[in-house]
Amino acid sequence: MDLTLTKDDKAIAARAKTFAETVLFPLEQECEENDGLPTQARKALIRQVQESKLGGYNHEKDVGGQGFNVLQQIVCHEELAKATGCLWSSVWRPAVPLRSGTKQQIDTYLRPSCAGDRRSAYAITEPGAGSDASAVASTAVKRGGNYVINGEKWFVTGANLADFFLVHVHMDGDVKKPTLFLVEADQKGVEVKRVPKFTHNAYFTHAEILFKNVECTPSQMLGEPGQGLDLTKEWFIETRLEIASRCLGAAIRAAEAANAYASERVQFGKQIRDFQAVEAMLADMAVEIMATKAMLYRVGWEVSQGIDAKLVHARASAVKLQASEMVGRVTDKALQVLGGRGYMRENPVERLWREMRVERIWEGTSEIQRVIIGGQIKKRGMGVYTGWV
Numbered sequence: 001m002d003l004t005l006t007k008d009d010k011a012i013a014a015r016a017k018t019f020a021e022t023v024l025f026p027l028e029q030e031c032e033e034n035d036g037l038p039t040q041a042r043k044a045l046i047r048q049v050q051e052s053k054l055g056g057y058n059h060e061k062d063v064g065g066q067g068f069n070v071l072q073q074i075v076c077h078e079e080l081a082k083a084t085g086c087l088w089s090s091v092w093r094p095a096v097p098l099r100s101g102t103k104q105q106i107d108t109y110l111r112p113s114c115a116g117d118r119r120s121a122y123a124i125t126e127p128g129a130g131s132d133a134s135a136v137a138s139t140a141v142k143r144g145g146n147y148v149i150n151g152e153k154w155f156v157t158g159a160n161l162a163d164f165f166l167v168h169v170h171m172d173g174d175v176k177k178p179t180l181f182l183v184e185a186d187q188k189g190v191e192v193k194r195v196p197k198f199t200h201n202a203y204f205t206h207a208e209i210l211f212k213n214v215e216c217t218p219s220q221m222l223g224e225p226g227q228g229l230d231l232t233k234e235w236f237i238e239t240r241l242e243i244a245s246r247c248l249g250a251a252i253r254a255a256e257a258a259n260a261y262a263s264e265r266v267q268f269g270k271q272i273r274d275f276q277a278v279e280a281m282l283a284d285m286a287v288e289i290m291a292t293k294a295m296l297y298r299v300g301w302e303v304s305q306g307i308d309a310k311l312v313h314a315r316a317s318a319v320k321l322q323a324s325e326m327v328g329r330v331t332d333k334a335l336q337v338l339g340g341r342g343y344m345r346e347n348p349v350e351r352l353w354r355e356m357r358v359e360r361i362w363e364g365t366s367e368i369q370r371v372i373i374g375g376q377i378k379k380r381g382m383g384v385y386t387g388w389v
């Protein structure tokens with residue numbers, strides 16, 4: 001068994017670390033205070049991402065991506081995700097299902113997205129459809145040679161950055177025909193209904209978007225009618241591993257900050273790390289991070305080796321569950337070690353603690369991950385998780 005990272009893996013991680021520390025960290029405070037970045041700063045950041053050669057790192061080189069394997073994407077995101085304000089999302093990762101487009105769709109949507117000239121947002125969730133995507137009420141109905149889309153989407157992450165949306169609808173209102181459409185943000189009938197505030201102050205917004213009689217050509221349909229859920233599931237697998245990498249990076253930054261502070265801070269005439277209660281918190285953080293990293297890198301390596309997609313689906317849920325719950329515990333302990341300073345918004349640990357809360361909710365809540373894991377155990381046996389294949 002060889003668990004070493006290759007020279008290339010390490011070089012990618014080092015590049016991402018430098019980008020996070022030199023470009024993203026200096027923007028954190030501005031992002032926190034303004035709940036995002038002004039347009040000029042966003043444009044400047046796009047140029048810096050283009051120069052960094054990290055943009056589109058989840059896609060192959062032949063469509064303009066960086067050609068990183070899944071393990072390399074993990075180590076890259078782990079470093080970027082140490083930045084607060086969700087600034088990691090400035091290094092774009094165009095939606096996975098765009099790979100399944102026709103040549104014309106790849107040229108129109110995926111290539112420019114990898115280059116940083118276009119950006120998408122994914123719209124599945126609705127007022128009545130959260131964990132249960134089959135409850136989606138948005139519809140596409142054929143009229144003449146085109147399709148007319150109606151519906152309301154919620155929590156559309158990156159709506160402020162996007163110039164097109166991947167919209168999940170039911171063809172003719174038929175639950176058996178989930179279908180994806182590529183809808184331009186400035187298309188007639190697309191309206192931003194509301195931009196609510198969330199717990200984090202972030203680079204992106206999560207808008208509510210209305211689609212009112214939006215007329216789409218057949219060339220705007222991604223895949224076939226009925227294929228929408230399968231395409232979306234591909235997205236879930238990748239984003240669940242991405243989330244796990246993010247939780248890992250955030251936990252490491254918080255633990256490092258706590259460790260440094262524990263040496264710096266003196267109370268009762270001693271460094272606080274010399275109090276066993278504090279030392280135990282540092283130890284627990286280290287062990288939790290080590291366990292999660294081992295799990296995530298293993299699955300990342302397995303995917304990069306071409307393991308059976310069903311196992312990937314099963315294990316991605318376990319990794320997402322573990323990592324997102326772990327980061328909550330670790331950032332909470334790190335904040336505790338920092339005492340009152342850890343509760344100040346100007347402190348990155350406070351922001352990580354607050355921002356990481358959503359990782360247990362989006363892309364399938366912790367409860368839904370347990371439902372998936374339970375279902376996989378029932379279908380395939382415990383060995384999917386307890387074995388080593």
Ligand SMILES: Cc1cc2nc3c(=O)[nH]c(=O)nc-3n(C[C@H](O)[C@H](O)[C@H](O)COP(=O)(O)OP(=O)(O)OC[C@H]3O[C@@H](n4cnc5c(N)ncnc54)[C@H](O)[C@@H]3O)c2cc1C
Nearest residue numbers: 122123124125130131155156157206361362363364365367
């Ligand atoms: C900041 C943010 C950004 C988001 N970005 C996007 C986005 O870009 N695009 C998009 O489409 N969506 C997005 N979402 C939506 C997100 O994916 C949903 O919030 C999530 O899937 C949960 O759906 P819900 O909020 O409707 O909760 P619900 O599904 O209503 O769940 C409420 C509670 O019930 C539990 N529950 C539900 N079903 C079960 C079950 N079968 N077994 C056990 N417990 C269950 C849940 O775990 C949860 O605790 C975002 C959400 C947030 C908060």
